[in-house]
Amino acid sequence: MHKGPLLVARNATRRYGFRTIVRGVDLSVSAGDVVVLMGPNGAGKTTLLKMLAGLMQPNEGSIERHGSIYAVMHETHLYETLTAVENLVFAARLKGSVDRPGIHRLLQLVGLTTWQDNRVMTYSRGMKQRLSIARALLHDPDVLLLDEPLSSLDEEGCSLVLGLLSGSDGKTRAAVVVTHQIDRLLSSSSSVGFLVGGSLHGPLPVDGMTVADVNRRYRELLTNA
Amino acid sequence: MRDVLRVAWAIAAKDVRIEMRTRTALLSSVVFAILVLAILYVARDPTAVSALEIAPAALWVTFSFAGLINLNRAFAIERENDAMSGILMTFPNITGIFLGKLAANLIFVGTIQLVAFPLFVLFYDVPVLTNLPLLAVVTVLATIGMVSVGTLLSSIVVQTRFAELMLPVLLLPFMVPPVVGAVQLTSRILANRPLSELMGGFKLLAAFDLVFVVMPILIFSATFDR
DSSP states (O other), X not given: OOSSOSEEEEEEEEEETTEXXXXXXXXXXXXXXXXXXXXXXXXXXXXXXXXXXXXXXXXXXXXXXXXXXXEEOSXXXXXXXXXXXXXXXXXXXXXXXXXXXXXXXHHHHTTOGGGTTXXXXXXXXXXXXHHHHHHHHHTOOSEEXXXXXXXXXXXXXXXXXXXXXXXXXXXXXXXXXXXXXHHHHGGGOSEEEEEETTEEEEEEEOTTOOHXXXXXXXXXXXXXX | OHHHHHHHHHHHHHHHHHXXXXXXXXXXXXXXXXXXXXXXXXXXXXTTSOHHXXXXXXXXXXXXHHHHHHHTTTTHHHHGGGHHHHHHHHOOOHHHHHHHHHHHHHHHHHHHHHHHHHHHHHHHOOSOGGGHHHHHHHHHHHHHHXXXXXXXXXXXXXXXXXXXXXXXXXXXXXHHHHHHHHHHHHHHHHTTOOHHHHHHHHXXXXXXXXXXXXXXXXXXXXGSOO
8 A cells, every 4th residue: 555645635626617616625645544524515525525536637736646546425326227246246347357255245244135136226225325335345445435424324334334434344444534424423533624615624633522623613614604 | 458348348248238127228229120111111102112222221211210219328327326437436447438338339239230130121122131241241330330429429418418319419410421331332232233333332431430439439538527
């Protein structure tokens, strides 16, 4: 794994037409970092994640990537007509080799073995989210980008995501997590950033910070915006 | 190159699997092909127009428009759940993605042609069997050209609101050169003209293919809003 930061954004700016969605973001993420990003709707969080993932290029500034990156977004990147196994086999084929026992282990990890041969269109939103996470883990990314990872998950699913962020699977990866559920994620994160009006404030180290502190800071920024 | 071909194969196999499961585009195209062949056959006045005169046009109108229906779906399946982003994050090789889509589309359009051709023979009773190899070469050459441009344009229009309307508007002008060439060649083949008379047409179709396959590969990456 790369020794320095795995992901570095310098003055990253993205515009849609005349509207600036993400404004001069500077961010550096190294292995083991879990950066939580908070922000109101339309603040540019998803756009920033897409830029970090390489799915969008910044209009200004730059983003350096020194490792593999995979983003679990609101859109699941899955094919509804295929089964869970077929979706993962397809992703594995793109990557290079199909490790069927490995795919089975991943499905077991996300708790989908019972439904692995059912088409994704029959899944609930939470099950799709789990499969989307399995697809991300299939790539064993150095940096995991998560957009509202807990929003559709039940308690077991939330524990799975929180476990992954804590490195419970033995992998020291970096993560950038966009969330509104800071109370669930604060204990797993190393720093918290606030994206307001496209500008990133922070990230601030979490050391000793409570959920109340984070929410207070967030409210101050929203009030001053 | 090996990686590019591996990705192309993975994408083509996935598209074929999805289409075989839903059969949406394939069935619509086959039904459309049967209808066009039947309507053109019934509309012809056999005392005024011989089957040989109308057959090449009927064949290529059927192949072109039935293929068009199928091309619309090429990138629509990637739009659902933003599946294309998943591919790009896994293997960001644009050429592999294009070749995979092209291969899948060629399989779909080829399948429609395989179903429509026997019906064409049945309806028009033209000397096909003796000219089958030459007709196959014309069909392959013309199909590669129009499907390749169709695949490129499909990736562009899928990002627009009226994708299904936009594809024919954009694609039909590009389809004119290969389809006109194919109609002329088919007409000459069915009239049992000597091979020397056909070579110019074959070379022209091959040249179109070269341009229509290389050009989309070169500009395909520009169709992604990144």
